[in-house]
Amino acid sequence: MTTRTLNEPLASSSRAFAAAVLAALGVILPGCADDASATPPDAPPAECTGGVLEADLQAEPLSGPGVxxxxxxxxxxxxxxxxxxxxxxxxxxxxxxxxxxxxxxxxAIQAQLASQPGLLALQLGQASSCGSGRTLAVWSSTEAMYEFVTSDAHVAAMDAVNELVQPNYAVTHWETTSADEMTLEEGVRRIQASEARTR
Structure with missing residues (x-):
């Protein structure tokens, strides 16, 4: 099941934040090309969901102009x-x-993110156990985030995400002032809460 906790006007889009999902997959796909056994199965295992932190999750440090x-x-x-x-x-x-x-x-997404106003930090993670990818992006404001969401590169990715990503992808966003709430782990917690509400 796809989890989304987006505010209007994009709540109706089942493909919102596709570009960020694709950015996470950028960490994974090159490895899959080298090792056929690492290719994820047609149907992901039940424990491989956005609301469960992978034991083998490996993440790059936060990077960007706000770091x-x-x-x-x-x-x-x-x-x-x-x-x-x-x-x-x-x-x-x-x-x-x-x-x-x-x-x-x-x-196209990489080029867009490299110069995207309002993007303060980005973190990418991957887990080989699920063949999964995660992203965490910190924006100066919700408006800045939506400027990226409506960019040409992101809209094109939104149109293609269902062809490229398993249907259990998940996205969410929130506002905070606390550094403790700007982590991949917090993203997992919030996706898990969203998944629980949709059951």
Whole structure:
């Protein structure tokens, strides 16, 4: 089941935040091409969901203009404001055709994210046990996040996500001032809460 906790006007889109999901899969798909046994199955195991933290999840550190290079920590939001955090989870569909299409979309998304105003930090993670990928993105505001969501690169990815990603992908976002709520683990917790509400 696809989990979404998006605010209007994009709540009706079943493919929202596809680009972020594809960004996470960018960490996984190159490895799948080298090792056929690492290709995820047609139907992911029941324990492989956005609301369950993979024991073997490996993540890059947060990176981006909002990260203090001396500490590796996200700079706090300005006094009286908050950040918007988005989290995604996805498992790529198997096959060479998926990898070929993915390369097209991910290249455009990478270029978009490299210069996207309002994107403060991005973290990508992968787990070989599920063949899954996760993203955590920190935005200066919800409006900045939606500017990315409505960009040409992201809209194109939204149109293709169902071809490239297993149907149990999940996305969510929230506003916070707390660094403790800007983690992949917090994203898992919030996706799990969303999944529980949809059962």
């Amino acid at each position: 203090d290079p001396a500490t590796g920590k996200l700079r706090p939001p300005p006094e009286g404001s908050s950040y918007t955090v988005s989290a995604t989870y996805g498992i790529p569909r198997p096959g060479d055709a998926v990898r070929e299409k993915y390369v097209q979309y991910f290249g």
